[in-house]
Amino acid sequence: GAASYWTATASSARFVQSATARSARYIHSAAAASSGGDAVDGNGDVRLGFIGAGSMAEAMACGFVRGGVTTFARISASNSSGNVSRAAHWRALGAEVYPSNAEVLRHSDMVFLAVKPHILPGVLAEVGGGAEDRHLFVSVATGVSTTFIEDAITAAGGIGAPRVIRVMPNTPCLVGAAASAACVGSASTAADLELVSALMASAGTCITVEERLFDAVVGVSGSGPAYVFQLIEAMADGGVAAGLPRADAQKLAAQTVYGAAKMVLETGDHPGLLKDKVCSPGGTTIRAVHALEKGGFRAAVMDAVLASAGRSAELGKGK
Structure with missing residues (x-):
């Protein structure tokens, strides 16, 4: 009922605050126990480096800072392409920008490889020799x-x-609402996974999965924001068609998606059950659900997830 929902909401808020504080403490502790060198500043905090300074790298960096586990003063990024505006943007955020990937490696402890799959082999050939x-x-x-x-x-x-x-994050990292997944390599430790998971969780939520499931993760959450953006746009378009001003329709659509997702996460109820609770007999919502079913809504979304997962598998052939 309503009482249990609000209790769950309050508990969730306290958990998020507690988890953020724990993540910050854990990351600080792990850094203090590291091997030192250029990667760790005088306060024993991890220096994060981004090889690749595009949209995803920025979203992650902003998410970590927003989550309170680091500052831009402890973040660096490479500008090996010589993109002046991109470098200026990162500097304006407060990050250090280096002209080469190798310099980011030298000044970092945790190194994010945030480049396109086809570029990564060349980057690894360039910086791999400096790995310690x-x-x-x-x-x-x-x-x-x-x-x-x-x-x-x-x-x-x-x-x-x-x-x-x-890791597979998504762009809502930028606003502290990422859905991320992580898995370990053959030489990484449980402590490494815990450290990275805590960092990713500071910008949303992070689960641990087997690496064989990463293509599925890409399909659901990696590409997922694009599906939801299209849903919001379509809902807003429908609102405009029904007479609402564009700004009002978009705000209502976005808040509705946010609220529905929040209910799924905080109540723990199956989405189908929550849908059923909204559909009164002969009402407006069940008529709308019928229209979605006639249009193949669920099948289209499932096909999108499978298409994205399939493309991820294609990109990984030989890698």
Whole structure:
């Protein structure tokens, strides 16, 4: 009932605050216990480096800062492409920008490989020789296995057993609402996974899965925001067609999606059950649900997830 829902909401808020504080403490503790060097500042805090400074890298960096577990003063990014406006943007955020990927590696402890899958082999060949025991590599590259990254670093002259964690975040990292997944490589430890998971959880939520399931993760949450954006746009278009001003229709559509998702997460109820509770006999909502079923709504969404997962598998062939 309503009372239990509000109790769950309050409990969830307290949990999020507590989890953020625990993540910050854990990350600080793990850094203090690291091997030191250029990667850790005087306060014992992890230095995060992004090889690749595009939209996903920015979303992750902003999410971590927003989550309270680091600051931009402890973040660096590479600008190997010489993109002046992109470099200026990162500097405006407060991050250090280096002209080469190798410099980011030297000044970082946790190194995010945030480049496109087809670019990653060249990046690993470039920086792999500088890999040290202190480095923890976190790959965001769709479809590229931890084994491929480990072998590429070793082949480039780096350490024989590089620690690699693979993650799949999504762009809502930017607003602290990411849905992320992580898995371990052959040389990474449980502590490495816990550290990365805590960092990712500071920008939303993070689950641990077997690497063989990563293509499915890409289909559901990696590409998922695009499906939801289209849903919001379609709902807003419908509102406009029914007479609402565009701004009002978009605000109502976005808030409705946010609220529905929040109910699923906080009540723990099956989405179908929550849908049934809204559909009164002969009412407006069941008529709308009927229209969605006639249009193949659920099948279209499932096909989208499978198409994205399939493309992820294609990108990973040979990697």
